[in-house]
Amino acid sequence: MTGNTPLNTVDLRVGGGLPLVLLHGFPLDLRMWATCAAALAPGIRAIGVDLPGAGHSDLDPGAAPALEHSAERVHDTLRGLGVGNAIVVGLSMGGYVALALADLYPGFVAGLGLVDTKSTADGTEALANRHRIAGTVERDQTVDAVLGMPAALLSARSLAERRTLVPTLEAWIRAQSPAGVAWVQRAMAARPDRTAVLEKYEAPVAVVVGVEDKLAPLDQAEHMAAAATRGGGDVTLTAVPDAGHMAPVEDPAAVAGALSLLHERVCAA
Ligand code: MLT
Structure with missing residues:
Protein backbone atom coordinates (compact mmCIF):
# COMPACT_ATOMS: atom_id res chain seq x y z
CA MET A 1 0.00 0.00 0.00
CA THR A 2 1.39 3.38 -0.99
CA GLY A 3 -0.98 6.00 0.45
CA ASN A 4 -2.34 6.93 -2.99
CA THR A 5 -5.75 8.63 -3.16
CA PRO A 6 -8.42 5.94 -3.65
CA LEU A 7 -10.02 5.69 -7.08
CA ASN A 8 -13.75 6.02 -7.66
CA THR A 9 -15.46 2.62 -7.66
CA VAL A 10 -19.08 1.57 -8.13
CA ASP A 11 -20.60 -1.83 -7.44
CA LEU A 12 -22.11 -2.25 -10.91
CA ARG A 13 -23.50 -5.60 -9.81
CA VAL A 14 -24.22 -6.60 -6.24
CA GLY A 15 -23.16 -10.10 -5.30
CA GLY A 16 -20.88 -12.13 -3.07
CA GLY A 17 -17.65 -14.10 -3.17
CA LEU A 18 -14.75 -13.40 -5.49
CA PRO A 19 -15.52 -10.14 -7.36
CA LEU A 20 -14.95 -9.23 -10.98
CA TRP A 33 -19.30 -1.66 -18.22
CA ALA A 34 -22.76 -1.07 -16.66
CA THR A 35 -24.92 -2.98 -19.17
CA CYS A 36 -22.50 -5.88 -19.41
CA ALA A 37 -22.24 -6.14 -15.60
CA ALA A 38 -26.03 -6.31 -15.36
CA ALA A 39 -26.01 -9.33 -17.70
CA LEU A 40 -23.56 -11.41 -15.60
CA ALA A 41 -24.74 -14.68 -14.08
CA PRO A 42 -26.71 -14.20 -10.84
CA GLY A 43 -24.67 -13.73 -7.66
CA ILE A 44 -21.46 -12.36 -9.24
CA ARG A 45 -20.26 -9.09 -7.69
CA ALA A 46 -18.83 -6.65 -10.25
CA ILE A 47 -16.87 -3.58 -9.21
CA GLY A 48 -16.33 -0.85 -11.81
CA VAL A 49 -13.28 1.35 -11.32
CA ASP A 50 -12.57 4.78 -12.81
CA LEU A 51 -8.87 4.65 -13.68
CA PRO A 52 -6.66 7.65 -12.75
CA GLY A 53 -7.62 10.77 -14.68
CA ALA A 54 -10.93 9.28 -15.91
CA GLY A 55 -14.52 9.63 -14.69
CA HIS A 56 -14.52 10.63 -11.03
CA SER A 57 -10.94 9.55 -10.28
CA ASP A 58 -8.35 12.28 -9.90
CA LEU A 59 -4.86 12.26 -11.30
CA ASP A 60 -2.12 12.19 -8.72
CA PRO A 61 -0.30 15.46 -9.55
CA GLY A 62 3.08 13.92 -8.72
CA ALA A 63 2.67 10.78 -10.81
CA ALA A 64 4.60 10.47 -14.07
CA PRO A 65 2.42 8.93 -16.81
CA ALA A 66 2.69 5.16 -16.36
CA LEU A 67 0.12 2.36 -16.33
CA GLU A 68 2.06 0.81 -13.44
CA HIS A 69 0.86 3.78 -11.37
CA SER A 70 -2.73 3.05 -12.50
CA ALA A 71 -2.32 -0.62 -11.54
CA GLU A 72 -0.91 0.33 -8.15
CA ARG A 73 -3.87 2.62 -7.46
CA VAL A 74 -6.39 -0.03 -8.53
CA HIS A 75 -4.68 -2.52 -6.22
CA ASP A 76 -4.55 -0.11 -3.26
CA THR A 77 -8.16 1.02 -3.78
CA LEU A 78 -9.46 -2.53 -3.81
CA ARG A 79 -7.38 -3.57 -0.82
CA GLY A 80 -8.83 -0.51 0.93
CA LEU A 81 -12.31 -1.89 0.19
CA GLY A 82 -11.31 -5.19 1.79
CA VAL A 83 -10.87 -7.04 -1.52
CA GLY A 84 -7.92 -9.41 -1.08
CA ALA A 98 -4.99 -5.66 -15.96
CA LEU A 99 -1.74 -7.08 -17.39
CA ALA A 100 0.29 -4.57 -15.35
CA LEU A 101 -1.59 -5.73 -12.24
CA ALA A 102 -0.86 -9.38 -13.05
CA ASP A 103 2.79 -8.39 -13.50
CA LEU A 104 3.09 -6.36 -10.26
CA TYR A 105 0.63 -8.22 -8.01
CA PRO A 106 0.26 -11.76 -9.39
CA GLY A 107 -1.24 -13.05 -6.11
CA PHE A 108 -4.03 -10.46 -6.32
CA VAL A 109 -5.21 -11.46 -9.80
CA ALA A 110 -7.19 -14.71 -9.44
CA GLY A 111 -8.21 -14.69 -13.10
CA LEU A 112 -7.81 -12.41 -16.11
CA GLY A 113 -10.38 -11.20 -18.63
CA LEU A 114 -8.75 -9.51 -21.63
CA GLY A 123 4.87 0.80 -32.82
CA THR A 124 6.60 4.05 -33.82
CA GLU A 125 3.58 5.52 -35.62
CA ALA A 126 1.16 4.85 -32.74
CA LEU A 127 3.63 6.35 -30.27
CA ALA A 128 3.97 9.54 -32.30
CA ASN A 129 0.19 9.75 -32.62
CA ARG A 130 -0.31 9.42 -28.86
CA HIS A 131 2.17 12.20 -28.10
CA ARG A 132 0.58 14.40 -30.78
CA ILE A 133 -2.90 13.89 -29.29
CA ALA A 134 -1.64 14.50 -25.73
CA GLY A 135 -0.06 17.79 -26.86
CA THR A 136 -3.19 18.91 -28.75
CA VAL A 137 -5.53 18.13 -25.87
CA GLU A 138 -3.32 20.01 -23.43
CA ARG A 139 -2.87 22.97 -25.74
CA ASP A 140 -6.60 23.27 -26.57
CA GLN A 141 -7.83 22.30 -23.10
CA THR A 142 -10.65 20.29 -24.70
CA VAL A 143 -11.09 16.63 -25.57
CA ASP A 144 -12.12 17.49 -29.16
CA ALA A 145 -9.09 15.65 -30.55
CA VAL A 146 -10.55 12.30 -29.40
CA LEU A 147 -14.25 13.03 -30.01
CA GLY A 148 -14.12 11.44 -33.45
CA MET A 149 -13.18 8.02 -32.04
CA PRO A 150 -16.62 6.33 -31.66
CA ALA A 151 -17.13 5.58 -35.36
CA ALA A 152 -13.82 3.68 -35.43
CA LEU A 153 -14.71 1.76 -32.28
CA LEU A 154 -17.92 0.15 -33.50
CA SER A 155 -18.82 -2.63 -35.95
CA ALA A 156 -20.73 -1.98 -39.17
CA ARG A 157 -23.85 -3.46 -37.61
CA SER A 158 -23.55 -1.38 -34.44
CA LEU A 159 -23.22 1.77 -36.55
CA ALA A 160 -26.23 0.84 -38.69
CA GLU A 161 -28.59 -0.61 -36.09
CA ARG A 162 -27.54 0.53 -32.61
CA ARG A 163 -28.00 4.20 -33.32
CA THR A 164 -27.75 5.38 -29.71
CA LEU A 165 -24.20 4.05 -29.28
CA VAL A 166 -22.30 6.85 -31.06
CA PRO A 167 -24.01 9.66 -29.09
CA THR A 168 -23.61 7.70 -25.87
CA LEU A 169 -19.89 7.17 -26.44
CA GLU A 170 -19.49 10.84 -27.42
CA ALA A 171 -21.21 11.94 -24.20
CA TRP A 172 -18.88 9.72 -22.15
CA ILE A 173 -15.83 11.13 -23.96
CA ARG A 174 -16.98 14.76 -23.50
CA ALA A 175 -17.17 14.13 -19.75
CA GLN A 176 -13.41 13.35 -19.54
CA SER A 177 -10.82 15.94 -18.53
CA PRO A 178 -8.17 17.11 -21.02
CA ALA A 179 -5.46 16.63 -18.37
CA GLY A 180 -6.60 13.04 -17.79
CA VAL A 181 -6.74 12.26 -21.51
CA ALA A 182 -3.22 13.62 -22.04
CA TRP A 183 -1.78 11.75 -19.03
CA VAL A 184 -3.35 8.47 -20.10
CA GLN A 185 -2.12 8.82 -23.70
CA ARG A 186 1.42 9.25 -22.43
CA ALA A 187 1.00 6.39 -19.93
CA MET A 188 -0.17 4.04 -22.71
CA ALA A 189 2.74 5.15 -24.90
CA ALA A 190 5.17 4.18 -22.13
CA ARG A 191 3.81 0.66 -21.58
CA PRO A 192 6.06 -2.30 -22.35
CA ASP A 193 5.19 -5.50 -24.20
CA ARG A 194 3.60 -7.73 -21.53
CA THR A 195 3.24 -10.95 -23.53
CA ALA A 196 5.76 -12.56 -21.16
CA VAL A 197 3.41 -11.89 -18.23
CA LEU A 198 0.83 -14.14 -19.87
CA GLU A 199 3.47 -16.79 -20.52
CA LYS A 200 4.01 -17.01 -16.74
CA TYR A 201 0.38 -16.62 -15.69
CA GLU A 202 -1.17 -19.84 -14.39
CA ALA A 203 -4.74 -18.88 -13.37
CA PRO A 204 -7.68 -18.97 -15.84
CA VAL A 205 -7.73 -16.42 -18.66
CA ALA A 206 -10.64 -15.38 -20.90
CA VAL A 207 -9.70 -13.52 -24.08
CA VAL A 208 -12.67 -11.84 -25.78
CA ALA A 216 -7.04 -4.67 -31.13
CA PRO A 217 -7.92 -7.21 -33.82
CA LEU A 218 -8.39 -10.96 -33.69
CA ASP A 219 -4.70 -11.72 -34.38
CA GLN A 220 -3.78 -9.82 -31.18
CA ALA A 221 -6.37 -11.85 -29.25
CA GLU A 222 -4.92 -15.07 -30.70
CA HIS A 223 -1.42 -13.91 -29.76
CA MET A 224 -2.52 -13.40 -26.11
CA ALA A 225 -4.42 -16.70 -25.98
CA ALA A 226 -1.38 -18.56 -27.36
CA ALA A 227 0.92 -16.88 -24.80
CA ALA A 228 -1.40 -17.74 -21.90
CA THR A 229 -1.67 -21.32 -23.17
CA ARG A 230 2.15 -21.56 -23.12
CA GLY A 231 1.84 -20.45 -19.47
CA GLY A 232 -0.06 -23.69 -18.88
CA GLY A 233 -3.27 -22.00 -17.78
CA ASP A 234 -6.89 -22.69 -18.64
CA VAL A 235 -7.54 -20.30 -21.55
CA THR A 236 -10.60 -19.50 -23.65
CA LEU A 237 -10.88 -17.26 -26.71
CA THR A 238 -14.31 -15.87 -27.58
CA ALA A 239 -14.80 -13.98 -30.86
CA VAL A 240 -18.01 -11.92 -30.76
CA PRO A 241 -19.70 -11.57 -34.17
CA ASP A 242 -20.97 -8.14 -35.29
CA ALA A 243 -18.98 -6.36 -32.57
CA GLY A 244 -16.02 -4.02 -32.92
CA HIS A 245 -13.65 -2.59 -30.30
CA MET A 246 -16.46 -2.05 -27.77
CA ALA A 247 -17.77 -5.61 -27.52
CA PRO A 248 -19.11 -5.21 -23.93
CA VAL A 249 -21.19 -2.23 -25.08
CA GLU A 250 -22.16 -3.64 -28.49
CA ASP A 251 -23.07 -7.14 -27.31
CA PRO A 252 -23.17 -7.06 -23.51
CA ALA A 253 -24.80 -10.50 -23.20
CA ALA A 254 -22.07 -12.27 -25.22
CA VAL A 255 -19.25 -10.70 -23.18
CA ALA A 256 -21.11 -11.25 -19.89
CA GLY A 257 -21.48 -14.92 -20.86
CA ALA A 258 -17.71 -15.32 -21.38
CA LEU A 259 -16.95 -13.47 -18.12
CA SER A 260 -19.52 -15.47 -16.12
CA LEU A 261 -17.86 -18.64 -17.40
CA LEU A 262 -14.44 -17.23 -16.39
CA HIS A 263 -15.81 -16.63 -12.88
CA GLU A 264 -17.08 -20.22 -12.75
CA ARG A 265 -13.70 -21.58 -13.95
CA VAL A 266 -11.74 -19.55 -11.40
CA CYS A 267 -14.05 -20.60 -8.57
CA ALA A 268 -13.81 -24.26 -9.64
CA ALA A 269 -9.99 -24.23 -9.95
C1 MLT B 1 -8.94 1.91 -25.71
O1 MLT B 1 -10.02 1.57 -26.19
O2 MLT B 1 -8.73 1.86 -24.49
C2 MLT B 1 -7.86 2.41 -26.64
O3 MLT B 1 -8.11 2.00 -27.94
C3 MLT B 1 -6.52 1.93 -26.18
C4 MLT B 1 -5.41 2.45 -27.01
O4 MLT B 1 -5.45 3.62 -27.45
O5 MLT B 1 -4.44 1.69 -27.22
Whole structure:
Protein backbone atom coordinates (compact mmCIF):
# COMPACT_ATOMS: atom_id res chain seq x y z
CA MET A 1 0.00 0.00 0.00
CA THR A 2 1.39 3.38 -0.99
CA GLY A 3 -0.98 6.00 0.45
CA ASN A 4 -2.34 6.93 -2.99
CA THR A 5 -5.75 8.63 -3.16
CA PRO A 6 -8.42 5.94 -3.65
CA LEU A 7 -10.02 5.69 -7.08
CA ASN A 8 -13.75 6.02 -7.66
CA THR A 9 -15.46 2.62 -7.66
CA VAL A 10 -19.08 1.57 -8.13
CA ASP A 11 -20.60 -1.83 -7.44
CA LEU A 12 -22.11 -2.25 -10.91
CA ARG A 13 -23.50 -5.60 -9.81
CA VAL A 14 -24.22 -6.60 -6.24
CA GLY A 15 -23.16 -10.10 -5.30
CA GLY A 16 -20.88 -12.13 -3.07
CA GLY A 17 -17.65 -14.10 -3.17
CA LEU A 18 -14.75 -13.40 -5.49
CA PRO A 19 -15.52 -10.14 -7.36
CA LEU A 20 -14.95 -9.23 -10.98
CA VAL A 21 -13.13 -5.92 -11.24
CA LEU A 22 -14.01 -4.12 -14.47
CA LEU A 23 -11.48 -1.68 -15.97
CA HIS A 24 -12.62 0.61 -18.76
CA GLY A 25 -11.07 1.65 -22.06
CA PHE A 26 -9.82 5.04 -23.26
CA PRO A 27 -11.13 7.77 -23.29
CA LEU A 28 -14.05 6.45 -21.25
CA ASP A 29 -14.93 5.59 -17.66
CA LEU A 30 -16.59 2.84 -15.67
CA ARG A 31 -20.03 3.55 -17.16
CA MET A 32 -19.05 1.58 -20.26
CA TRP A 33 -19.30 -1.66 -18.22
CA ALA A 34 -22.76 -1.07 -16.66
CA THR A 35 -24.92 -2.98 -19.17
CA CYS A 36 -22.50 -5.88 -19.41
CA ALA A 37 -22.24 -6.14 -15.60
CA ALA A 38 -26.03 -6.31 -15.36
CA ALA A 39 -26.01 -9.33 -17.70
CA LEU A 40 -23.56 -11.41 -15.60
CA ALA A 41 -24.74 -14.68 -14.08
CA PRO A 42 -26.71 -14.20 -10.84
CA GLY A 43 -24.67 -13.73 -7.66
CA ILE A 44 -21.46 -12.36 -9.24
CA ARG A 45 -20.26 -9.09 -7.69
CA ALA A 46 -18.83 -6.65 -10.25
CA ILE A 47 -16.87 -3.58 -9.21
CA GLY A 48 -16.33 -0.85 -11.81
CA VAL A 49 -13.28 1.35 -11.32
CA ASP A 50 -12.57 4.78 -12.81
CA LEU A 51 -8.87 4.65 -13.68
CA PRO A 52 -6.66 7.65 -12.75
CA GLY A 53 -7.62 10.77 -14.68
CA ALA A 54 -10.93 9.28 -15.91
CA GLY A 55 -14.52 9.63 -14.69
CA HIS A 56 -14.52 10.63 -11.03
CA SER A 57 -10.94 9.55 -10.28
CA ASP A 58 -8.35 12.28 -9.90
CA LEU A 59 -4.86 12.26 -11.30
CA ASP A 60 -2.12 12.19 -8.72
CA PRO A 61 -0.30 15.46 -9.55
CA GLY A 62 3.08 13.92 -8.72
CA ALA A 63 2.67 10.78 -10.81
CA ALA A 64 4.60 10.47 -14.07
CA PRO A 65 2.42 8.93 -16.81
CA ALA A 66 2.69 5.16 -16.36
CA LEU A 67 0.12 2.36 -16.33
CA GLU A 68 2.06 0.81 -13.44
CA HIS A 69 0.86 3.78 -11.37
CA SER A 70 -2.73 3.05 -12.50
CA ALA A 71 -2.32 -0.62 -11.54
CA GLU A 72 -0.91 0.33 -8.15
CA ARG A 73 -3.87 2.62 -7.46
CA VAL A 74 -6.39 -0.03 -8.53
CA HIS A 75 -4.68 -2.52 -6.22
CA ASP A 76 -4.55 -0.11 -3.26
CA THR A 77 -8.16 1.02 -3.78
CA LEU A 78 -9.46 -2.53 -3.81
CA ARG A 79 -7.38 -3.57 -0.82
CA GLY A 80 -8.83 -0.51 0.93
CA LEU A 81 -12.31 -1.89 0.19
CA GLY A 82 -11.31 -5.19 1.79
CA VAL A 83 -10.87 -7.04 -1.52
CA GLY A 84 -7.92 -9.41 -1.08
CA ASN A 85 -8.02 -10.81 -4.60
CA ALA A 86 -10.23 -10.55 -7.66
CA ILE A 87 -10.78 -11.54 -11.25
CA VAL A 88 -9.50 -8.53 -13.17
CA VAL A 89 -11.16 -7.73 -16.49
CA GLY A 90 -10.07 -4.91 -18.77
CA LEU A 91 -11.21 -3.50 -22.09
CA SER A 92 -8.34 -2.25 -24.27
CA MET A 93 -6.52 0.26 -22.01
CA GLY A 94 -8.17 -1.52 -19.07
CA GLY A 95 -6.57 -4.72 -20.36
CA TYR A 96 -3.14 -3.05 -20.40
CA VAL A 97 -3.73 -2.14 -16.73
CA ALA A 98 -4.99 -5.66 -15.96
CA LEU A 99 -1.74 -7.08 -17.39
CA ALA A 100 0.29 -4.57 -15.35
CA LEU A 101 -1.59 -5.73 -12.24
CA ALA A 102 -0.86 -9.38 -13.05
CA ASP A 103 2.79 -8.39 -13.50
CA LEU A 104 3.09 -6.36 -10.26
CA TYR A 105 0.63 -8.22 -8.01
CA PRO A 106 0.26 -11.76 -9.39
CA GLY A 107 -1.24 -13.05 -6.11
CA PHE A 108 -4.03 -10.46 -6.32
CA VAL A 109 -5.21 -11.46 -9.80
CA ALA A 110 -7.19 -14.71 -9.44
CA GLY A 111 -8.21 -14.69 -13.10
CA LEU A 112 -7.81 -12.41 -16.11
CA GLY A 113 -10.38 -11.20 -18.63
CA LEU A 114 -8.75 -9.51 -21.63
CA VAL A 115 -11.36 -7.86 -23.82
CA ASP A 116 -10.57 -6.07 -27.12
CA THR A 117 -7.02 -5.51 -25.97
CA LYS A 118 -3.44 -6.57 -26.69
CA SER A 119 -0.30 -7.51 -24.78
CA THR A 120 2.10 -5.93 -27.27
CA ALA A 121 3.61 -2.42 -27.06
CA ASP A 122 3.00 0.41 -29.54
CA GLY A 123 4.87 0.80 -32.82
CA THR A 124 6.60 4.05 -33.82
CA GLU A 125 3.58 5.52 -35.62
CA ALA A 126 1.16 4.85 -32.74
CA LEU A 127 3.63 6.35 -30.27
CA ALA A 128 3.97 9.54 -32.30
CA ASN A 129 0.19 9.75 -32.62
CA ARG A 130 -0.31 9.42 -28.86
CA HIS A 131 2.17 12.20 -28.10
CA ARG A 132 0.58 14.40 -30.78
CA ILE A 133 -2.90 13.89 -29.29
CA ALA A 134 -1.64 14.50 -25.73
CA GLY A 135 -0.06 17.79 -26.86
CA THR A 136 -3.19 18.91 -28.75
CA VAL A 137 -5.53 18.13 -25.87
CA GLU A 138 -3.32 20.01 -23.43
CA ARG A 139 -2.87 22.97 -25.74
CA ASP A 140 -6.60 23.27 -26.57
CA GLN A 141 -7.83 22.30 -23.10
CA THR A 142 -10.65 20.29 -24.70
CA VAL A 143 -11.09 16.63 -25.57
CA ASP A 144 -12.12 17.49 -29.16
CA ALA A 145 -9.09 15.65 -30.55
CA VAL A 146 -10.55 12.30 -29.40
CA LEU A 147 -14.25 13.03 -30.01
CA GLY A 148 -14.12 11.44 -33.45
CA MET A 149 -13.18 8.02 -32.04
CA PRO A 150 -16.62 6.33 -31.66
CA ALA A 151 -17.13 5.58 -35.36
CA ALA A 152 -13.82 3.68 -35.43
CA LEU A 153 -14.71 1.76 -32.28
CA LEU A 154 -17.92 0.15 -33.50
CA SER A 155 -18.82 -2.63 -35.95
CA ALA A 156 -20.73 -1.98 -39.17
CA ARG A 157 -23.85 -3.46 -37.61
CA SER A 158 -23.55 -1.38 -34.44
CA LEU A 159 -23.22 1.77 -36.55
CA ALA A 160 -26.23 0.84 -38.69
CA GLU A 161 -28.59 -0.61 -36.09
CA ARG A 162 -27.54 0.53 -32.61
CA ARG A 163 -28.00 4.20 -33.32
CA THR A 164 -27.75 5.38 -29.71
CA LEU A 165 -24.20 4.05 -29.28
CA VAL A 166 -22.30 6.85 -31.06
CA PRO A 167 -24.01 9.66 -29.09
CA THR A 168 -23.61 7.70 -25.87
CA LEU A 169 -19.89 7.17 -26.44
CA GLU A 170 -19.49 10.84 -27.42
CA ALA A 171 -21.21 11.94 -24.20
CA TRP A 172 -18.88 9.72 -22.15
CA ILE A 173 -15.83 11.13 -23.96
CA ARG A 174 -16.98 14.76 -23.50
CA ALA A 175 -17.17 14.13 -19.75
CA GLN A 176 -13.41 13.35 -19.54
CA SER A 177 -10.82 15.94 -18.53
CA PRO A 178 -8.17 17.11 -21.02
CA ALA A 179 -5.46 16.63 -18.37
CA GLY A 180 -6.60 13.04 -17.79
CA VAL A 181 -6.74 12.26 -21.51
CA ALA A 182 -3.22 13.62 -22.04
CA TRP A 183 -1.78 11.75 -19.03
CA VAL A 184 -3.35 8.47 -20.10
CA GLN A 185 -2.12 8.82 -23.70
CA ARG A 186 1.42 9.25 -22.43
CA ALA A 187 1.00 6.39 -19.93
CA MET A 188 -0.17 4.04 -22.71
CA ALA A 189 2.74 5.15 -24.90
CA ALA A 190 5.17 4.18 -22.13
CA ARG A 191 3.81 0.66 -21.58
CA PRO A 192 6.06 -2.30 -22.35
CA ASP A 193 5.19 -5.50 -24.20
CA ARG A 194 3.60 -7.73 -21.53
CA THR A 195 3.24 -10.95 -23.53
CA ALA A 196 5.76 -12.56 -21.16
CA VAL A 197 3.41 -11.89 -18.23
CA LEU A 198 0.83 -14.14 -19.87
CA GLU A 199 3.47 -16.79 -20.52
CA LYS A 200 4.01 -17.01 -16.74
CA TYR A 201 0.38 -16.62 -15.69
CA GLU A 202 -1.17 -19.84 -14.39
CA ALA A 203 -4.74 -18.88 -13.37
CA PRO A 204 -7.68 -18.97 -15.84
CA VAL A 205 -7.73 -16.42 -18.66
CA ALA A 206 -10.64 -15.38 -20.90
CA VAL A 207 -9.70 -13.52 -24.08
CA VAL A 208 -12.67 -11.84 -25.78
CA VAL A 209 -12.62 -9.88 -29.04
CA GLY A 210 -15.14 -8.28 -31.36
CA VAL A 211 -14.68 -9.89 -34.78
CA GLU A 212 -14.63 -6.40 -36.35
CA ASP A 213 -12.25 -4.84 -33.80
CA LYS A 214 -9.84 -2.71 -35.86
CA LEU A 215 -7.78 -1.39 -32.92
CA ALA A 216 -7.04 -4.67 -31.13
CA PRO A 217 -7.92 -7.21 -33.82
CA LEU A 218 -8.39 -10.96 -33.69
CA ASP A 219 -4.70 -11.72 -34.38
CA GLN A 220 -3.78 -9.82 -31.18
CA ALA A 221 -6.37 -11.85 -29.25
CA GLU A 222 -4.92 -15.07 -30.70
CA HIS A 223 -1.42 -13.91 -29.76
CA MET A 224 -2.52 -13.40 -26.11
CA ALA A 225 -4.42 -16.70 -25.98
CA ALA A 226 -1.38 -18.56 -27.36
CA ALA A 227 0.92 -16.88 -24.80
CA ALA A 228 -1.40 -17.74 -21.90
CA THR A 229 -1.67 -21.32 -23.17
CA ARG A 230 2.15 -21.56 -23.12
CA GLY A 231 1.84 -20.45 -19.47
CA GLY A 232 -0.06 -23.69 -18.88
CA GLY A 233 -3.27 -22.00 -17.78
CA ASP A 234 -6.89 -22.69 -18.64
CA VAL A 235 -7.54 -20.30 -21.55
CA THR A 236 -10.60 -19.50 -23.65
CA LEU A 237 -10.88 -17.26 -26.71
CA THR A 238 -14.31 -15.87 -27.58
CA ALA A 239 -14.80 -13.98 -30.86
CA VAL A 240 -18.01 -11.92 -30.76
CA PRO A 241 -19.70 -11.57 -34.17
CA ASP A 242 -20.97 -8.14 -35.29
CA ALA A 243 -18.98 -6.36 -32.57
CA GLY A 244 -16.02 -4.02 -32.92
CA HIS A 245 -13.65 -2.59 -30.30
CA MET A 246 -16.46 -2.05 -27.77
CA ALA A 247 -17.77 -5.61 -27.52
CA PRO A 248 -19.11 -5.21 -23.93
CA VAL A 249 -21.19 -2.23 -25.08
CA GLU A 250 -22.16 -3.64 -28.49
CA ASP A 251 -23.07 -7.14 -27.31
CA PRO A 252 -23.17 -7.06 -23.51
CA ALA A 253 -24.80 -10.50 -23.20
CA ALA A 254 -22.07 -12.27 -25.22
CA VAL A 255 -19.25 -10.70 -23.18
CA ALA A 256 -21.11 -11.25 -19.89
CA GLY A 257 -21.48 -14.92 -20.86
CA ALA A 258 -17.71 -15.32 -21.38
CA LEU A 259 -16.95 -13.47 -18.12
CA SER A 260 -19.52 -15.47 -16.12
CA LEU A 261 -17.86 -18.64 -17.40
CA LEU A 262 -14.44 -17.23 -16.39
CA HIS A 263 -15.81 -16.63 -12.88
CA GLU A 264 -17.08 -20.22 -12.75
CA ARG A 265 -13.70 -21.58 -13.95
CA VAL A 266 -11.74 -19.55 -11.40
CA CYS A 267 -14.05 -20.60 -8.57
CA ALA A 268 -13.81 -24.26 -9.64
CA ALA A 269 -9.99 -24.23 -9.95
C1 MLT B 1 -8.94 1.91 -25.71
O1 MLT B 1 -10.02 1.57 -26.19
O2 MLT B 1 -8.73 1.86 -24.49
C2 MLT B 1 -7.86 2.41 -26.64
O3 MLT B 1 -8.11 2.00 -27.94
C3 MLT B 1 -6.52 1.93 -26.18
C4 MLT B 1 -5.41 2.45 -27.01
O4 MLT B 1 -5.45 3.62 -27.45
O5 MLT B 1 -4.44 1.69 -27.22
